[in-house]
Amino acid sequence: MSNTRKAYRAAILHSLADPAVVGVEQSYQYFEDGILLIENGKVAQVGAAADLLPKLTGVDVQHYRDALITPGFIDTHIHYPQTGMIASYGEQLLDWLNTYTFPTEKQFEDKAHAAEVADIFLKELLRNGTTTALVFGSVHPQSVDAFFEAAQKLDLRMIAGKVMMDRNAPDYLTDTAESGYAESKALIERWHGKGRLHYAVTPRFAPTSTPQQLDLAGKLFGEYPDLYMHTHISENKAEVAWVKELFPARKGYLDVYDHHKLIGPRAVFAHGVHLCDEECARLAETGSAVAFCPTSNLFLGSGLFDLNKLEQHGVRVGLGTDVGAGTSFSQLQSLNEAYKVMQLQGKKLDPFKSLYLATLGGANALYLDDKLGNFLPGKDADFLVLDYNATPLMSYRMQQARSLDEKLFALTMLGDDRAVKETFAAGVSVHQREG
Structure with missing residues (x-):
């Protein structure tokens, strides 16, 4: 487990609840320029960079550009x-x-x-x-x-x-x-x-x-x-x-x-x-x-x-x-197929429901939602950094995206292991993509 304080800056997105229960708009929290502060392998704080950066004197901040941080x-x-x-x-x-x-x-x-x-x-x-x-x-x-x-x-x-x-x-x-x-x-x-x-x-x-x-x-x-x-x-x-x-x-x-x-x-x-x-x-x-x-x-x-x-x-x-x-x-590829499964039944799978299934929904199914699944303080610092420019096609598609849900949907349709720039477990980097 990490014994240091470190902050990670990027766009940050995490689920707060099941969209099927609370509605899509109440189901997630998003910071276009966010800070995730990790201490001793746990989430200490998450919020807007403008609010948190002035309070982080002496804390190393790793900045990921054109990237999205989500829970593992x-x-x-x-x-x-x-x-x-x-x-x-x-x-x-x-x-x-x-x-x-x-x-x-x-x-x-x-x-x-x-x-x-x-x-x-x-x-x-x-x-x-x-x-x-x-x-x-x-x-x-x-x-x-x-x-x-x-x-x-x-x-x-x-x-x-x-x-x-x-x-x-x-x-x-x-x-x-x-x-x-x-x-x-x-x-x-x-x-x-x-x-x-x-x-x-x-x-x-x-x-x-x-x-x-x-x-x-x-x-x-x-x-x-x-x-x-x-x-x-x-x-x-x-x-x-x-x-x-x-x-x-x-x-x-x-x-x-x-x-x-x-x-x-x-x-x-x-x-x-x-x-x-x-x-x-x-x-x-x-x-x-x-x-x-x-x-x-x-x-x-x-x-x-x-x-x-x-x-x-x-x-x-x-x-x-x-x-x-x-x-x-790849859970991104699983969500790609899940969307098609729903389409074949004449139903829809919202991008924020996809995020929920892959993160907080999984934690809830495993009775681990007190430890995993989002960035509430005290939870395990298991998270990943997704690269919006992982492939030329993805980069081009993101330039056309007009909203967060459009970006999220494109990630699930076009993303795979190449989209994962870095993976952290208990605050420690356990995978870094080459290149």
Whole structure:
């Protein structure tokens, strides 16, 4: 953690609330020429440069021109073992798992390999401006150890867990109900709450866990304060039908998790493309969250996520890249695809709602909005600097922009890792773009 006071000057934009709740105009704060003051790794103050500069005698001020400072992006669903298989061709979910995912994840029985991929993975996140993520490991405990060791060195706020999977997967990737519980418990004792790290109980999805394993996963979820639960739900129609066959006594996919006590605050269900109204209401009632993963859902042909339906029910929603089914680590690119998902349903995604989903909305979904997501004093100084001139086309487009929302929208349509000039975690620079 940084032990110095430092100020950063640029245009500054952060979310204050969900536009769907308070309206767009009340949802954000913007300073065209702003100052972000950081002290001991936390936000000390944010405001207009004209107001704050006279009070900063003796404080180093880093000035970024033609740039926008925002809170760090938050990814609410991603698989680090799948880094090496991103952009694998031509399958839908269930075939894709068997063809690409499972053979790739086998390699994580080797901790040296896991450590190598964890390093690549975290560098990609930071290069794309993502400072916090909810992360799948593999079934191997050493995959989680390797990930947390790498994240701890950078003092990142990260959440991860060992996959629990005791059926309907290759023998080389399965645990047992008992070993999955015991190995997860040991990892929780070792990592949960250590620095800025958090643990997530991680049954892959209902079809790959027996009722006995789901029972023990639910037991574990209730045994520790502030623990997370991370799994998949209703991504693909064939998957939903398979769940009905495997759990005939349950009235729906969500009811499987509900029955096994895998629902509630800090429970995050990835995808949720085919949730019914009753399931949405139950998610909202229990304080559970859903990760919207647009690049993955389009890539695998899973369907169109109905953001408005979940909003109407009051469900917490974050944004996920879902690498490797997702096609980019960039949350800007995820928002590009999210806009198209909404367009295909005859709906709109406002640029300020996009900002909310990638920052404060993700923090809210993860129950970290007291620590992350905007620049209120006392929050972690996780932020990034976006370059309006990252590419010739972006620079030219920004010259034509007549308003802040136009600039923000252009960033989400044209931006990717090249737009991220610098990334900070706990007040420390953890990525600087070359050039």
